[in-house]
Amino acid sequence: MTEAPFRPFETHLDEAKSLLLLREATAGADDGELFLERKRSEAIVLDDGRVKNASYDASEGFGLRAVRGEVAGYGHSTEISEPALRRAMDTARLAVGDGGGSMADAPKGTNLRLYTDADPMADASFAGKIDLLREIDAFARALDPRVIQVSATIAAGLQEVEILRPEGLRLSDIRPMARLNISVIVEQNGRRESGGMGGGGRYGLARLMDPAHWQGVAREALRIALVNLEAVPAPAGMMDVVLGAGWPGILLHEAIGHGLEGDFNRKKTSAFAGLMGQQIAAKGVTVLDDGTIPDRRGSLSFDDEGTPSGKNVLIEDGVLVGYMQDRQNARLMGVAPTGNGRRESHAHIPMPRMTNTYMLGGTADPAEIVASLKDGIYAVGFGGGQVDITNGKFVFSCTEAYRVQNGKIGAPVKGATLIGDGATALKQIRAIANDMAMDPGIGNCGKAGQWVPVGVGQPTLLIGGLTIGGSAA
Numbered sequence: 001m002t003e004a005p006f007r008p009f010e011t012h013l014d015e016a017k018s019l020l021l022l023r024e025a026t027a028g029a030d031d032g033e034l035f036l037e038r039k040r041s042e043a044i045v046l047d048d049g050r051v052k053n054a055s056y057d058a059s060e061g062f063g064l065r066a067v068r069g070e071v072a073g074y075g076h077s078t079e080i081s082e083p084a085l086r087r088a089m090d091t092a093r094l095a096v097g098d099g100g101g102s103m104a105d106a107p108k109g110t111n112l113r114l115y116t117d118a119d120p121m122a123d124a125s126f127a128g129k130i131d132l133l134r135e136i137d138a139f140a141r142a143l144d145p146r147v148i149q150v151s152a153t154i155a156a157g158l159q160e161v162e163i164l165r166p167e168g169l170r171l172s173d174i175r176p177m178a179r180l181n182i183s184v185i186v187e188q189n190g191r192r193e194s195g196g197m198g199g200g201g202r203y204g205l206a207r208l209m210d211p212a213h214w215q216g217v218a219r220e221a222l223r224i225a226l227v228n229l230e231a232v233p234a235p236a237g238m239m240d241v242v243l244g245a246g247w248p249g250i251l252l253h254e255a256i257g258h259g260l261e262g263d264f265n266r267k268k269t270s271a272f273a274g275l276m277g278q279q280i281a282a283k284g285v286t287v288l289d290d291g292t293i294p295d296r297r298g299s300l301s302f303d304d305e306g307t308p309s310g311k312n313v314l315i316e317d318g319v320l321v322g323y324m325q326d327r328q329n330a331r332l333m334g335v336a337p338t339g340n341g342r343r344e345s346h347a348h349i350p351m352p353r354m355t356n357t358y359m360l361g362g363t364a365d366p367a368e369i370v371a372s373l374k375d376g377i378y379a380v381g382f383g384g385g386q387v388d389i390t391n392g393k394f395v396f397s398c399t400e401a402y403r404v405q406n407g408k409i410g411a412p413v414k415g416a417t418l419i420g421d422g423a424t425a426l427k428q429i430r431a432i433a434n435d436m437a438m439d440p441g442i443g444n445c446g447k448a449g450q451w452v453p454v455g456v457g458q459p460t461l462l463i464g465g466l467t468i469g470g471s472a473a
Contacts, residue, residue, distance in 0.1 A: 028099015
């Protein structure tokens with residue numbers, strides 16, 4: 001059953017009265033908005049042939065913000081009503097104090113539509129989704145007798161957003177999301193290993209439920225598990241590393257991307273603070289944050305403040321040329337907002353965040369890059385990692401990696417971690433391949449307790465002198 005569209009100014013609030021309250025909250029402020037949201041999501045997990053979890057969540061609410069200088073007052077509620085709005089107005093107003101601010105110009109409107117507004121959850125019935133998961137389970141087990149366990153998850157959601165600005169601008173967006181993940185466990189001679197694959201984007205479940213898609217995902221999950229069955233302990237020490245295309249861009253996202261968010265640089269807590277216009281990476285390195293790629297997980301027609309998403313160049317030919325900005329931080333730094341003001345939900349205040357962050361491809365052949373590696377690691381899959389924004393130091397665990405000696409790809413290695421810092425790694429990029437690819441649609445990004453969907457991408461890269469943490473001598 002399809003829900004009626006989210007129209008809070010028809011069902012919950014009077015728009016004219018809401019605008020008056022918003023203007024009262026932001027009188028004498030520099031900026032502010034009323035952000036209204038309805039979210040619905042579902043997830044079904046089939047584990048070892050049984051439905052392990054089936055959930056459906058629905059929520060709605062609003063957040064009212066008033067900004068004065070570096071201070072922001074924020075009131076939010078899950079009750080969309082005039083009394084709740086008045087209470088939020090009183091809270092937000094505390095940040096304005098005696099006023100004296102000058103209201104920022106409204107964001108420019110956009111008719112850009114980067115994704116469908118159809119409900120992805122409506123592409124199949126609940127029973128149909130269960131049948132699909134059972135079919136995936138049977139298919140994965142039939143691929144190889146060593147498969148002893150299969151887990152498959154199908155998830156979808158819809159976020160509906162309304163933004164009302166003090167000057168009267170009103171914006172609406174409907175943001176779908178769908179995802180399918182498959183993991184398998186294999187066993188051979190008493191050894192068990194796992195492998196997983198998945199992805200999705202801002203589209204309906206129908207694309208993911210196509211056998212041409214999910215069968216490929218299942219085969220890839222099995223391939224990774226079987227590779228891990230043959231893995232030997234990873235070496236340790238300083239080595240050159242080749243990173244594969246696509247998802248390994250998560251290292252770029254964490255070790256470099258966060259450091260290029262405007263708030264960290266304004267507060268001078270980023271390793272890249274004060275380096276605008278300087279060479280911070282090897283020649284040929286160009287990095288963008290682009291929220292305008294159709295159907296991508298990190299894309300937005302406009303951000304959570306109403307600014308249209310942009311294709312923003314951060315590093316050009318190795319030179320730092322831009323930061324990611326929301327409206328408040330952009331004004332404090334005297335630059336234009338870039339469409340990177342994002343929030344997890346109506347209960348959260350916006351801040352500068354990444355969308356789809358990637359490095360452009362070069363001219364080298366990826367096979368030739370690997371062949372040039374004398375003694376090192378070829379890493380094509382990553383798991384978790386940790387980064388210190390203040391100095392860019394990172395630690396990432398590899399989920400699929402291989403030892404390379406004299407240009408030959410050898411045995412897969414297990415337990416490899418990459419250790420380094422973003423600023424040094426950027427300057428140590430020695431080769432950039434022509435195979436730039438985006439990740440399959442699995443990224444989530446955390447910052448200040450807020451999580452938002454993101455995308456990453458990169459070509460095959462050769463980076464010199466990273467520390468490899470492993471257990472072999």
